Amino acid sequence: DAGVIQSPRHEVTEMGQEVTLRCKPISGHNSLFxxxxxxxxxxxxxxxxxxxxxIDDSGMPEDRFSAKMPNASFSTLKIQPSEPRDSAVYxxxxxxxxxxxxxxxxxxxxxxxx
Amino acid sequence: SxxxxxxxxxxxxxxxxxxxxxxxxxxxxNNLQWxxxxxxxxLVHLILIRSNEREKHSxxxxxxxxxxxxxxxxxxxxxxxxxxxxxxxxxxEAGTALIFGKGTTLSVSS
Numbered sequence: 001d002a003g004v005i006q007s008p009r010h011e012v013t014e015m016g017q018e019v020t021l022r023c024k025p026i027s028g029h030n031s032l033f034x035x036x037x038x039x040x041x042x043x044x045x046x047x048x049x050x051x052x053x054x055i056d057d058s059g060m061p062e063d064r065f066s067a068k069m070p071n072a073s074f075s076t077l078k079i080q081p082s083e084p085r086d087s088a089v090y091x092x093x094x095x096x097x098x099x100x101x102x103x104x105x106x107x108x109x110x111x112x113x114x
Numbered sequence: 115s116x117x118x119x120x121x122x123x124x125x126x127x128x129x130x131x132x133x134x135x136x137x138x139x140x141x142x143x144n145n146l147q148w149x150x151x152x153x154x155x156x157l158v159h160l161i162l163i164r165s166n167e168r169e170k171h172s173x174x175x176x177x178x179x180x181x182x183x184x185x186x187x188x189x190x191x192x193x194x195x196x197x198x199x200x201x202x203x204x205x206x207e208a209g210t211a212l213i214f215g216k217g218t219t220l221s222v223s224s
Contacts, residue, residue: 004156031211033211035214042214042215042216042217043157043202043214043216043217045211045212045213045214048211055211056211091156091157093156093157098211100144100145100162100206102147102159102162103157103159103204103212104159105156105157105158106156107155107156108155108156
């Protein structure tokens with residue numbers, strides 16, 4: 001298996017633009033997680049899905065952030081409009097189930113908003 | 115909110131020495147996990163210890179868990195330059211998603 005796949009790996013955009021991050025989880029995994037990592041705040045859970053259904057989105061910082069999982073093999077995290085403070089590394093992870101299971105992380109998308 | 119807090123924030127040692135990192139958490143857990151993150155990469159799972167276990171080994175890794183003190187430690191023995199990375203503990207909160215600490219940055223020099 002190729003592991004969790006994220007695209008793009010790097011994204012540089014200007015303030016106010018829409019940004020879409022993509023994730024393909026490991027086949028057979030039922031849970032998918034989106035995290036944001038910054039030096040200041042560490043690794044923050046933004047939202048997670050079980051069986052394509054959003055379970056907890058309390059970590060989504062603002063209405064500018066939205067996430068979807070239209071099927072078991074694809075998820076997107078969208079920021080519209082983007083702001084400089086959104087600059088961070090965004091990770092997608094998947095696991096067999098939520099809770100106590102080991103999570104497998106993708107390589108991350110480094111987002112820079114100018 | 116962050117459940118686990120690692121200590122120290124940064125650790126520098128020589129190759130061959132042992133490295134010990136600690137993690138404290140606040141609420142009851144089902145298990146605790148340790149992850150490693152190399153610079154510019156995603157996190158990689160190292161080891162999981164359940165709440166009814168006190169100690170677990172995996173290669174050069176030794177993890178202990180003290181639920182009465184709500185703390186865990188990760189010991190890396192005979193460290194190598196390749197162990198240079200950030201190490202995170204993660205705890206579950208009653209079946210919900212994992213909560214990660216801010217990590218310990220380990221630097222091993224040869």
